[in-house]
Amino acid sequence: MSPLARIRATAPPSAVAAGLIAVTVGVTSAAALVFTAARAAGADAREVSSWMLALGVGIAVTCAGLSLRYKAPVVTSWSTPGAALLATSLSGVSMAKAVGAFVFCAALIMVSGLTGWFARIMDRIPVPLASALLGGVLLEFGTGLFSQMGGSFAIAFPVFVLYLVARRLLPRYAVVVALGGGVAASVLTGGWHLERVRLSLAQPVFTAPEFDWKVLISVGVPLFVVTMASQNLPGVAVLRASGYEVPVSPVLTWTGAVQAVLAPFGAFGLNLAAMTAAICTGDGAHPDRQRRYLAAVWAGVFYLCVGLLGATVASLLTAMPHALVLAVAGVGLLATIEASLASALSDPASREAAVVTFLATASGVTLLGVGSAFWGLLAGVLTSVIASAGRRRRAIASAPAPRSEAPGADTPLLDAVEEAPAGGR
Template identity: 45%
Template sequence: MAPFFALKIYKIINVYIFSLLTYYVLVLNPIKLWGSGMRILKDISVSAVLAGFVAVLVGFSSSVAIVFHAADALMLSDSIKISWIVALGIGMATTGFCLSLYYRAPVVTAWSTPGAALLATSLEGASYPEAIGAFIFSALLMVLVGVTGMFNRLVALIPLPIACAMLAGILLQFGLSIFTSLQSEMLMVVTMTLGYLLSKKVYPRYAILVVLFIGFAYLVLDNDVVFNNPSFTIGALIWTSPEWNLGAILGVGLPLFLVTMSSQNIPGAAVLKVNGYQVPASSLVGWTGVASMVLAPFGGYAISLAAITAAICTGDESHPDKTKRYVAGLSAGLFYLLAAVFASSIVVLFASLPIEMVAALAGLALLGTIGNNIRTALDPEETREAALITFLMTASGASLFGIASAFWGIVFGVICLIIQKKWR
């Protein structure tokens, strides 16, 4: 009887949240939305819209296979797998768009890729309804961290050089992927890189547009690349009622929360911080937790702050004026919504793109961000060693006790700072 009432209460909470948001948007705030729309039209730019598109392209193509792998661990049908992508796409679209609009900052959200990798290995023996219950528990913890303001205090403790070093360590592999891709697709990668370097001198704001055009032109002219001719079908959400199992909650829900916080939310908050956006990180995490809680029964296992794709939208390539880069967050939200609506077709389309093209595109889009963060991290002499330790630990990708290297990079860097200050 208790689980029945818990399910009823959960459904009522979902309906209440949806109704409250709808009332706020359509009834209380029409004038503000109108004013926002007029400002967006003034601030919109091709480079910012393109940055949002590239962020979605990189986000989907680089990790959608991991999400499906997690779904395969539960032996789910294809229709439920598509429901996962639809739910995650809706969650990323609504949170990214609304938070970017509200805070006037390029807030980009993402599904938890490390969380999906965790699910792929930790769901053995759990039923799908029990997994849904674990997803909801993880989301509730994120809401709790956001509401109490705990995450704000955690982010405030991280010095800027340490945050920059961690971000540079996360993005390093994407920069290296430009050159590792030369081994298999030399002509395509060299052409894209030359296009980037030349356009940076002539039209720097449109350098990534040129790279994207070159990449797709190469695919059209290359007879070896075969697109699977996807038919544009609309995906559907499928509700699954949760079941509450203590073993699944502690064995899946709690680790999912910890991995998402350490591998996604902390780096995601650092991206905004190092680019000068003073937004309340706890509020961002809280709203992603609300979205995850609402969409969990449809397969939205964990929505969090983005780090890598956010770096694409917050850099100079998005817009020289950082106050106008929020348009990239709005753009990413809209593209995620399109991806959610046509989930089954988008997955097939992205699967047809060569890995080398996506890797080169991501690496070139992040090249300036990597350089700027390395410079900021290593510039102050008094924090240089600590920042270098953070950078190397994060870039190593070493996972300790099931927690990702980005978290340990910050921990080791802060410990190094404390020891050096005490010694002085």
């Protein structure tokens, strides 16, 4: 194989673009929360950049390693709801005690993977409900494409039109064309503020963990719960709804192990991605679904770059127009949203439960610190259980009364007894 052919095989433009878009969406939607959480623990500038470095390295290792191992687009990320939780719960907590909570959370994730209890729960979730969950998680990004046309029409509309045209003429590169057009439109409209970008490399800062039982219970346990319910659960649903049967328990074990190693440097939570994973599992990542794992590998490469340039990322986020991120994410997820809704409504018996799952997940409700993905799935399962019980009762009520096969197949037992001779009683 020639060098050019080898490059094309390992770095197809659609897969590279999908990986880049996934990282861009993930970073721009949650990096600010990471910075806020680090500041809440009293982190200085060096420690904040160390958090980004640890998270970037951890995601890169798990993304690339797990995707190559299972030949499936296994995309990981940091725990966005976990970062939001830490931003409000780390006030007054020392960095050492916070790191202790991160290590404790990682240990709980490893235990859930080694025991296999989380995988057993996921095996019982019907595919239509998993697809509805995915559709609800992605709805915000799908509508974001059109909501941005109100205030940033000059950026969002060209992205949408170029995507539609490219889908007919160059379907493999539709998202790439849309991204290029969006960048050009945002530059022409003056949406970029490159003067805010500062280039600097991150340095690792080690903090020895300190285990305080109060912090472990008040921070470590909630961090584990929201990571599993709001991130890993929809992350598994994305993979299964896309047809990838990746073993859940080993994946969780590895993400927990990597988090435990990198927690002293600031890796507070590593988990399966949901929204960004859908970008790498869709048709836009690669026409051959067996090759879409390359998109996740490239996502890992770009996350490594984000980690190495931790401090630079923050300045770049302020320079990039937010409308561009939402518009490109919207077109990149159109095919995935379409497929998830079609799968969710494919079975009439579970259609009502799928709709409930979709609506509850899309609502964005947060209860007890747990995101809508968990509550949406719970509402769907509850609807399915009640509906199934109702169908069973109706089936029993409408079933014909049992008839005896003796002495005649068509003779009721009571009549047969009455007709029997006296000596036979």
